[in-house]
Amino acid sequence: MAGILEGKRILVAGVTMDSSIGFAAAKVAQEQGATVLISNFGRALGITRRIAKRLPVEPPVLELDVTDPDHLAGLEAQVREHVDGLDGVVHSIAYGNPETLLGGNFLTGPWEDVAQAMHVSAYSLKSLTMACRPLLSHGGSVVGLTFDATVAWPAYDWMGVAKAGLESCSRYLARDLGPEGIRVNLVSAGPLKTLAAKAIPGFEDLESMWGSRSPLGWDNTDHAPTAKAICALLSDFFPATTGEIVHVDGGFHAMGA
Numbered sequence: 001m002a003g004i005l006e007g008k009r010i011l012v013a014g015v016t017m018d019s020s021i022g023f024a025a026a027k028v029a030q031e032q033g034a035t036v037l038i039s040n041f042g043r044a045l046g047i048t049r050r051i052a053k054r055l056p057v058e059p060p061v062l063e064l065d066v067t068d069p070d071h072l073a074g075l076e077a078q079v080r081e082h083v084d085g086l087d088g089v090v091h092s093i094a095y096g097n098p099e100t101l102l103g104g105n106f107l108t109g110p111w112e113d114v115a116q117a118m119h120v121s122a123y124s125l126k127s128l129t130m131a132c133r134p135l136l137s138h139g140g141s142v143v144g145l146t147f148d149a150t151v152a153w154p155a156y157d158w159m160g161v162a163k164a165g166l167e168s169c170s171r172y173l174a175r176d177l178g179p180e181g182i183r184v185n186l187v188s189a190g191p192l193k194t195l196a197a198k199a200i201p202g203f204e205d206l207e208s209m210w211g212s213r214s215p216l217g218w219d220n221t222d223h224a225p226t227a228k229a230i231c232a233l234l235s236d237f238f239p240a241t242t243g244e245i246v247h248v249d250g251g252f253h254a255m256g257a
Contacts, residue, residue, distance in 0.1 A: 003032030004235040009083040010034045013064060013128055014093035016044050018051050021145055021192065022092030024223035025230045029088075030056045032231055037082055041065040066093055066124035072131040079135055086135040088234035091128055091144035094121040094159065094166075101158035102200050109158045117158055122165030129173055129184065139181025143233045144170055145226075146186045146245065148253055155200055167245060174243035183242040185233050189226040190218050190249035213257070214250030 010029050015022040015038040026036045036055070039062040040048035049061050060082045065071045079086060096102060096117035101109045129142050147156065149164035167186060174184040191207045210218040229248045232238065247253045 003034075004237060005029050005088075005231060006033030008034040008087040008234065009037075009085060010088040010090065010234060011037045011039065011062075011079065011086055011132065012090040012092060013039045013066065014091065015048055015051065016040055017047065018054050019193065019223075020092065021189065021223055021226055021230075022090060023051065023055070024227035025090050025092065026059065027055055028224070028227040028231045029234065030059075032235075034088075034231075034234075035059075035083060037062060037079060039064040041068075041071070066128050067119055072127055075131040076134050079132075085137060086132055086140060087138075088141045088143070089128065089132050089136075090230060090234070091125050091142065093124055093128075094145070094162070096121065096157075096159040096162060098200060103155050104157070106157040114158050114161075117162045118165055121159065121162035122169050125166055125169050126173060129177070129182075133177075133180075133182070136180070136182050140183070141234045141238075142173070142177075142182065142184045143230050144184075144186045145230075146188045147191075148188045148247070148249075153206060155206065159200070170245075171243045178242055183233075183238070185238070185242060186245045187226060187229050187233065188245050188247045188249065188253070190214070190252055191220055192223055192226065193220050210250065210252055213255050214252040215255065216250040218250040218252065 012022050012026045026038055029036050036059045038059050041063050052058050052061050062078045097113045100113045125144050146163045146167055149167050170184050170186050190210050207220050226248045229246055
């Protein structure tokens with residue numbers, strides 16, 4: 001039986017460790033029949049190349065810094081070395097300096113670091129999507145990752161503001177690219193044990209809430225539900241859905257207490 005991504009060409013941008021959501025998404029996408037490319041940059045690129053060997057099929061690893069205009073300009077040519085276009089893009093990219101922007105530093109976070117967080121975590125969704133636009137010539141799906149930005153969380157501080165920017169950015173992209181058949185959606189996952197989460201001082205306080213308040217329960221070590229939601233949005237099973245945020249959090253977001 002063919003998978004829901006059979007024949008699809010998918011770029012997963014921002015895969016570092018095999019504990020990342022991006023890695024899990026790449027794995028499920030391959031299992032569902034997709035041809036997958038992954039990306040990273042700088043010192044992490046070597047780690048990504050080693051981690052790539054742990055996927056069911058070792059994918060091409062592209063060098064891509066989404067804040068570098070030259071990298072973005074060269075992305076189409078890099079992708080075309082391996083496939084003749086794309087059907088989907090996963091934006092699994094975020095960064096905020098944990099020493100200055102997180103863990104109770106909201107009131108003191110300096111603009112330079114806030115600007116970097118906004119650039120990497122929010123504006124880059126637009127940058128990456130536009131760099132991939134020529135490759136999505138027959139339409140397609142862009143999926144990003146958020147952490148519910150409708151409320152203020154303990155410890156999350158300026159990353160919460162950056163995620164709010166990401167969520168708004170996705171809606172405007174959905175508006176402007178819908179006529180081209182390009183869908184833009186986000187998945188809002190509950191707290192998962194990832195490299196990014198480990199960098200957030202006090203993140204355990206968030207994790208502790210989920211077990212008691214999620215009607216379906218929550219396993220913060222299981223990336224599969226989030227990866228499956230990403231792949232569902234990449235597939236043809238959501239042809240009329242765009243500008244949406246799909247919660248994969250055990251139902252936590254819908255509970256008052």
